[in-house]
Amino acid sequence: xxxxxxxxxxxxxxxxxxxxxxxxxxxxxxxxxxxxxxxxxxxxxxxxxxxxxxxxxxxxxxxxxxxxxxxxxxxxxxxxxxxxxxxxxxxxxxxxxxxxxxxxxxxxxxxxxx
Amino acid sequence: xxxxxxxxxxxxxxxxxxxxxxxxxxxxxxxxxxxxxxxxxxxxxxxxxxxxxxxxxxxxxxxxxxxxxxxxxxxxxxxxxxxxxxxxxxxxxxxxxxxxxxxxxxxxxxxx
Numbered sequence: 697x698x699x700x701x702x703x704x705x706x707x708x709x710x711x712x713x714x715x716x717x718x719x720x721x722x723x724x725x726x727x728x729x730x731x732x733x734x735x736x737x738x739x740x741x742x743x744x745x746x747x748x749x750x751x752x753x754x755x756x757x758x759x760x761x762x763x764x765x766x767x768x769x770x771x772x773x774x775x776x777x778x779x780x781x782x783x784x785x786x787x788x789x790x791x792x793x794x795x796x797x798x799x800x801x802x803x804x805x806x807x808x809x810x
Numbered sequence: 811x812x813x814x815x816x817x818x819x820x821x822x823x824x825x826x827x828x829x830x831x832x833x834x835x836x837x838x839x840x841x842x843x844x845x846x847x848x849x850x851x852x853x854x855x856x857x858x859x860x861x862x863x864x865x866x867x868x869x870x871x872x873x874x875x876x877x878x879x880x881x882x883x884x885x886x887x888x889x890x891x892x893x894x895x896x897x898x899x900x901x902x903x904x905x906x907x908x909x910x911x912x913x914x915x916x917x918x919x920x921x922x
Contacts, residue, residue, distance in 0.1 A: 754909075
């Protein structure tokens, strides 16, 4: 069974640009969550999608957005990039829509904003 | 302010020593999960504890969930270099959906 796949693995962007990150969950998983990991703030929840609907949202500015497709694949978009957006972006997939479900993480996308 | 306080932040020990990592909060969680993360990789789930007072063992790792479901601990017996990594606790607050609140993590280094 294939794991969670995130693409690309590494990305370098310039301030002001926008970026789109992709996440393919484990087959059959309908919930995809996104997290930002930085040395200073640790892992912080961005948002969760379930059956193409955003179900939970963290405390990030509107520059961060996402969506989920009918095949459960998800994309995350960051517009008007800032230096502080440099981070490891992780997505996690879960099998059901119920809480306490195990989350399986991808390897992440390392975004560097210069 | 972290909702989940993890301690210690760093731990450097010799192979064969025992250690305990703590995860504390003033909030109640419906469940708590422990992950280990290695450099360049995503976190890997080690265990989920759900019931207050629950104790789970995974080989040399023992996980405990506090009676009030506000805190948890991870104890490693006879640590090995392969245990080296970032250990993260994450709480689920019972809100609908999958939203994890993470502690800041404990960096463990086991020297041979």
